[in-house]
């Protein structure tokens with residue numbers, strides 16, 4: 001599949017070995033175990049000398065088809081999957097980090113990831129250093145002090161900050177670190193961290209990969225050597241992806257290229273529209289020339305993604321009145337779905353922080369995260385327009 005493009009891979013990759021009875025679609029195999037009449041064959045499969053499945057916590061044909069598709073889309077040697085994106089992250093860090101080790105990361109990682117760094121890893125006596133996102137010199141300085149893992153996420157939640165993967169991976173490898181990148185926001189359609197020098201790439205498949213907000217899942221792709229260790233940790237600790245979820249994710253992934261192309265386009269158009277709105281103070285989208293990470297994003301991403309955020313005048317009160325007026329957006333905590341999804345950062349990605357902490361992180365109280373869906377963009381912009389127009393001027397004019 002090396003010589004075919006991402007859109008074709010999204011359709012065809014990874015399914016062949018899991019098809020049965022001449023069916024053209026991968027079946028949902030709900031069997032917990034896989035039986036063998038031939039004791040020698042059972043043994044050969046059990047020790048990995050022969051293809052096959054033994055027990056559902058370890059492998060399953062439907063799950064395997066999902067894994068293979070994302071492995072090929074990320075151009076990776078190996079892959080393993082998980083029940084959620086957080087399981088992918090916690091199992092990967094749990095495999096790689098031991099008491100006395102040090103991990104360098106950024107302040108703007110996904111909320112759950114940030115909790116692992118601030119709450120759980122210190123209890124395991126792992127030293128955690130979280131650097132200012134986007135300050136490449138500061139990150140390089142911390143890497144050079146030595147670390148077992150360099151953990152990155154780009155673009156980030158909610159202000160879509162960009163980190164230079166190639167530059168950081170180079171610094172990480174020089175220091176002997178394993179470089180991990182959470183690629184959930186970009187997907188392999190927009191960005192391939194392994195090609196930029198990362199060792200492992202992680203996804204919350206719950207988001208753009210599945211794309212329909214109806215199944216949870218996660219995965220990690222990379223070298224056979226590293227992924228085998230993480231797979232071993234997962235098969236014993238048990239955060240296995242369910243076959244039905246794997247099927248839904250697999251089905252969703254067939255349209256990955258189409259969806260991402262449309263979401264890229266819609267996010268860019270919405271970001272440009274928002275720049276022209278008086279009530280909007282600030283628009284964060286890496287596709288905008290004024291965005292701090294624009295040049296790096298242009299270099300390392302095929303396109304700028306479906307996620308953006310914007311800050312409204314009048315803070316929380318404007319958000320409270322604006323969001324219920326939108327007709328074509330779910331007000332919810334997920335992202336990356338075919339429907340547009342909106343939510344205030346104080347309720348979604350950074351709900352565990354105080355207003356002061358959010359301010360220190362550059363997250364205004366009036367910040368709204370916007371995950372562009374695949375609707376017709378004229379309708380999305382029209383919807384925003386009518387919602388803005390419905391706001392009483394007194395709400396934001398006093399604070400202009």
Ligand SMILES: *Cc1c(COP(=O)(O)O)cnc(C)c1O
Pocket residue numbers: 084085086087110112153157182184185203204205206207216217218
């Ligand atoms: C949602 C998300 C996760 C966690 O994924 P779950 O499937 O919800 O566990 C991790 N990283 C990023 C960037 C996310 O958006």
